[in-house]
Amino acid sequence: MASSKPKGLGRSVSIQELAKQPMLGIPERYVRLDNEPSSILSEDATSLQMIPIVDMQQLLMDEATDFKLEKLHSACKEWGIFQLVNHGVSSLLVEKLKYEIEEFYKLPSEEKMRFKIQPEDGRETLESYISELQKLAMTLFGLMEKALKIDKGEIEEMFNDGTQSVRMTYYPPCPQPEMVMGLTPHSDATGITILLQVNGVEGFQIRKDGIWIPVNFLPDAFVVNVGDILEILSNGQYNSIEHRATVNSVKERISIAMFFNPKFEAEIGPTTSLVNLQNPPLFKRVGMEKYTKDFFSRKLNGKSFLELMRKIENGEDSTT
Numbered sequence: 001m002a003s004s005k006p007k008g009l010g011r012s013v014s015i016q017e018l019a020k021q022p023m024l025g026i027p028e029r030y031v032r033l034d035n036e037p038s039s040i041l042s043e044d045a046t047s048l049q050m051i052p053i054v055d056m057q058q059l060l061m062d063e064a065t066d067f068k069l070e071k072l073h074s075a076c077k078e079w080g081i082f083q084l085v086n087h088g089v090s091s092l093l094v095e096k097l098k099y100e101i102e103e104f105y106k107l108p109s110e111e112k113m114r115f116k117i118q119p120e121d122g123r124e125t126l127e128s129y130i131s132e133l134q135k136l137a138m139t140l141f142g143l144m145e146k147a148l149k150i151d152k153g154e155i156e157e158m159f160n161d162g163t164q165s166v167r168m169t170y171y172p173p174c175p176q177p178e179m180v181m182g183l184t185p186h187s188d189a190t191g192i193t194i195l196l197q198v199n200g201v202e203g204f205q206i207r208k209d210g211i212w213i214p215v216n217f218l219p220d221a222f223v224v225n226v227g228d229i230l231e232i233l234s235n236g237q238y239n240s241i242e243h244r245a246t247v248n249s250v251k252e253r254i255s256i257a258m259f260f261n262p263k264f265e266a267e268i269g270p271t272t273s274l275v276n277l278q279n280p281p282l283f284k285r286v287g288m289e290k291y292t293k294d295f296f297s298r299k300l301n302g303k304s305f306l307e308l309m310r311k312i313e314n315g316e317d318s319t320t
C-alpha cells in the first residue's frame with residue numbers, strides 16, 4: 001500500500017512568524033539574485049497563452065477516443081501542464097480542506113506545533129484528500145499510457161505502489177514583491193504533481209518558450225504538472241514544466257502540492273515500448289533511490305537536474 005508523508009509545515013510556519021514582525025527590509029536570504037523580470041506579462045502573454053484545460057469527465061466518457069486523448073497528449077507534450085476540470089473529487093472535500101488549511105495558518109505557533117504532534121487533529125480531511133488524489137493520479141497515468149500508445153500498466157505499475165508526498169507552502173505578503181521570489185524556478189522531480197491553490201491568491205507562473213506566464217487557476221480545477229520522471233519515462237515525448245511562485249504585495253498565498261513518485265526500488269528510464277532504432281533512449285536508467293538522493297543533494301535550479309539524466313549522443317553518460 002502506498003505511503004504518504006505530509007511535508008513542509010515546518011518551513012512555512014517559521015516564515016509565517018517572521019512575517020508578523022514589522023518589516024524594515026527584506027531579510028537577505030529572501031532577496032532574489034537572478035536578474036529575471038518578475039512579471040513579464042505583456043498583454044499578449046496573458047491573453048493568448050492560456051494553459052490547456054483538460055476535462056476528465058469527457059476523457060472517461062467514451063473510454064477515451066483518440067480524438068479526446070489528443071487533448072491530454074498535446075497538453076503534456078507541448079506544455080507539460082494543464083488545468084484539470086470535472087475531475088470527480090468532491091468540491092465539498094476540497095472546500096473543507098482549503099478552509100481547514102486557512103484556519104491552521106491562523107493558529108498561534110504553539111498550537112501549530114501541537115497539530116504536528118497530534119496528527120489526528122484535523123488531519124482527516126487531508127487524509128481523504130490524499131486518497132482521492134491518489135485515485136485521480138492513477139486514472140491519469142492510465143490515460144497517459146493510452147495517449148502514448150504504450151502497453152497497459154507500463155507506467156501505471158510504477159506508481160501503483162509508489163510514494164506520495166504533500167507540500168503545503170505559505171508565502172507571506174511582501175511590500176516589494178519584485179525583490180523576492182516565493183519559490184525559485186524548478187521543474188518537479190516527480191511523475192506528476194497535482195497543485196491546488198488554497199486561498200485564491202495567484203502567484204504561480206510557468207516558463208513557456210522562455211517566457212514566464214502567470215497561471216490563473218480556474219475555480220474547482222487542479223493544476224497538473226508533468227514532472228521530470230514522466231519526461232524520462234515517456235522518453236522525452238512529454239515535457240516537465242518549469243515553474244515558480246511569486247509573492248503578493250498585500251495578501252499571503254497558500255498552496256498545497258501533491259507529488260506522485262515510483263517506489264524506491266523502481267528503476268526509472270525510458271519505457272521499453274517507446275524505444276526502438278528510430279527512437280533511441282534519450283535518458284539513462286537509474287534506480288529511484290539514487291535519483292532521489294541525487295536530486296536532494298542539489299539546489300533547485302530550473303530543469304538542470306533532468307539534464308544530468310540525459311544520455312549524450314555517443315551513448316556515454318553525461319554525469320560524473
Ligand SMILES: O=C(O)CCC(=O)C(=O)O
Pocket residue numbers: 167169183188195203204243244245254255256257
Ligand atoms: O506554490 C505553488 O503554487 C507552487 C508549489 C510548487 O511548485 C512545489 O511545491 O513544487
Ligand SMILES: [Fe+2]
Pocket residue numbers: 186187188193243
Ligand atoms: Fe513545483
